[in-house]
Amino acid sequence: MSDTNTFDATDLAEIERLTAKYPEKQAAVLPVLWYAQDKFGHTDPSVQKLVADTLNIPEAHIYGVVTFYTQFYEKPMGRHVLDVCTCLSCQVCGGYDILQYLEEKLEIKAGETTPDGEFSIQSVECLGxxxxxPMLQVTNDKFVNHLTHKKIDKLIEALKAGKKPEFESNRMPQHENGSE
Ligand code: FES
Known part of the structure; x- marks a missing residue:
């Protein structure tokens, strides 16, 4: 992760490779933003401007994309970002109870980061x-499903200890015969 919001020659070469896949630079906004977030840890306004200038696209367009997807972080976040789904199905199954439990446990509200920089919580829309x-996603990666307070306790404990938590990976119906 870099502190200075600039792209070096290696970054620019990668961005060139990404944009070359598309007929227009605008179509490469998502992969370039992912690349930028990976490098800087977030896509705050300074990173949005950098991407806009690099792709020669209006900043307003980049802002629109970043603010549409909760997966893009508009400010620096904790080492672990817990996206708690509070959309309809999760809500009906206790999503807000899970969110409240997590907020009380970490002593922060959704949208905040713990003072030690370890955890951020977000309340997000349907994650599919x-x-x-009810489920949550850990830092744009693994899902933890059918959440309970006990599962939250285990998850936080594991992440705090730097361990790989027991993420659940449910097989999709089309994979049930063993095919991938
Ligand atoms: S409503 Fe939570 S994953 Fe769809």
Whole structure:
């Protein structure tokens, strides 16, 4: 992760490789923003401007994309970002109870980061895992499904200890015969 919001020659070469896949630079906004977030840890306004200038696209367009997807972080976040789904299916199955439990446990509200910089909590829209509600996503990566208070305790304990938590990986129906 870099502190200075600039792209070096290596970054620019990678961005060139990404944009070359598309007929227009605008179509490469998502992969370039992912690349930028990976490098800087977030896509705050300074990173949005950098991406806009690099792709020669209006900043307003980049802002629109970043603010549409909760997966893009508009400010520096904790080492672990816990996206608690509070959309309909998760809500009906206790998503807000899970969110409240997590907020009390970490002593922060959704949208905040713990003072030690370890955890951020976000309340997010549907993550496409409604059948496993209530669920959360850890730092744009693994899902933890069918949440309970006990599972939250185990998850936080594992992440704090730097361990790989026991993420759940439910097989999709099309994979049930063993095919991938
Ligand atoms: S409503 Fe939570 S994953 Fe769809």
């Amino acid at each position: 895992a409604c059948g496993y509600a």
